[in-house]
C-alpha cells in the first residue's frame with residue numbers, strides 16, 4: 001500500500017531521448033497543503049518529468065514517487081492522483097456527462113460523480129453538450145473534471161491555464177488553492193511564471209532539464225535586488241570610489257552608464273560627491289519576479305554551460321555547489337517494496353531542500369528592458385490520462401438521447417453505477 005502522505009518525491013530523475021537530455025538529475029519534493037508550480041521554458045523537461053511521475057515514460061535513471069510509491073504500484077491510481085496532461089482526446093460525439101461516466105465506470109465510482117465534477121468545474125449547464133462543440137477552455141475544464149472523478153489526494157496538471165480566458169484563470173486559481181488548502185497536493189506546470197504567480201506557494205524552476213530554483217515563491221520574491229544605473233562625469237573615478245568602499249558589483253552597460261548592484265542610489269550619489277564626480281543621471285532599477293525567472297531560465301537554447309549560476313563560488317543556488325555535502329536524504333517509506341530502476345542510487349548525491357539556497361542576483365544578468373509575459377500560447381491542450389483499465393466504448397455506442405436522466409441510462413459503459 002502507499003503511505004497516504006500526499007507527497008510527491010522526484011529523486012534524481014533523468015530521461016535521455018537519444019542525444020536529447022530531456023531531464024537531468026531532477027530532485028524535488030511536493031508537500032500536501034500547497035500549490036507547487038513546476039516552471040520552465042518550452043522544452044525544459046516539464047512534461048517529460050510529469051509523464052515519468054505518472055508512469056507514462058520510463059526514466060533513464062532516478063525515480064518519481066507519489067505517496068511513497070511509483071505510479072504503477074498505487075493500486076487504483078485514479079483514486080490517489082488525478083492528472084491532466086493534455087485537454088484532448090474527447091470523443092467529439094459524446095456528451096460531457098457521458099464522457100465522465102465512461103471514466104467513472106472505469107475507475108469504479110458511481111455515475112453521480114460525473115455530475116458532481118461537472119458542477120465543480122463550472123460545466124454544470126453543459127453536461128448534455130457534445131464535447132466536439134466545446135471551446136478550448138471548456139475542454140480544459142472537462143479534462144480537470146475527469147481528473148477529479150476519483151476525488152484524488154494529488155492533482156498533477158500540465159499547463160492547466162492553456163485555453164482559459166481571464167475569468168477561467170481566476171476561477172482555476174481559486175479552485176486549486178482551495179483544493180490544496182483542504183490538505184491535498186497540487187502540482188501544476190507552466191512556462192509562464194506570471195500565469196501562476198498568484199496561484200502557487202512554492203516553485204520548482206527548471207531549465208534544460210535541470211533544477212534552477214526550488215523553494216517558496218516568497219523567498220524568490222525577497223531575493224529581488226535592485227541595481228543603480230548611473231551616468232557619471234568620470235566613470236573611472238566613480239568606480240574607484242565605489243571599490244574603495246567595498247562595492248565591487250559594478251559593470252558597464254551598453255548605453256555608457258554603469259550599473260551598481262547592492263547599494264542604494266543615495267549611497268552612490270554621496271560617494272560620487274565625495275569623489276568630486278558629477279552625476280548626470282541616476283536611476284534605481286528593480287528586477288521583478290518575471291525578470292528573475294527569465295534570468296534563471298534564459299539561455300536554454302543559447303548558453304553553453306548547464307547552469308549559468310552554478311559554480312564554485314556558490315554565489316547562489318541552483319545546481320548544487322561543487323563541494324555540496326551529501327544529505328541524509330530521501331529514504332523509502334517504511335514498508336516500501338518497490339524496485340527502483342537499475343542503477344538508481346538509494347542515497348542520492350544531491351537532495352535540494354526547499355528554499356535552502358537563496359537565489360542569486362548575479363551581476364550583469366538583467367535582461368534589457370522589461371520582460372514581457374507573452375499571450376497565452378496556442379495549442380498544447382491537455383488530455384486526461386485514462387484510468388487504468390479504461391477501454392473505448394464498443395463500436396456502435398450511441399450517446400443517450402437528449403433529456404437522458406442519470407440513473408435511467410442503459411447505453412455505454414457509464415449506464416450503471
Ligand SMILES: Nc1ncnc2c1ncn2[C@@H]1O[C@H](COP(=O)(O)OP(=O)(O)OP(=O)(O)O)[C@@H](O)[C@H]1O
Nearest residue numbers: 017020022040041042043044045046047048049191
Ligand atoms: N518522445 C520524445 N522523443 C524525443 N525527444 C523528446 C520526446 N519527448 C520530449 N522530448 C524532448 O525532450 C525535451 C523536453 O521536452 P518536454 O516536452 O518535457 O519539455 P516541456 O518543458 O514540457 O516543454 P513545453 O513547455 O514546450 O511543453 C525537448 O527537447 C523535447 O524535444
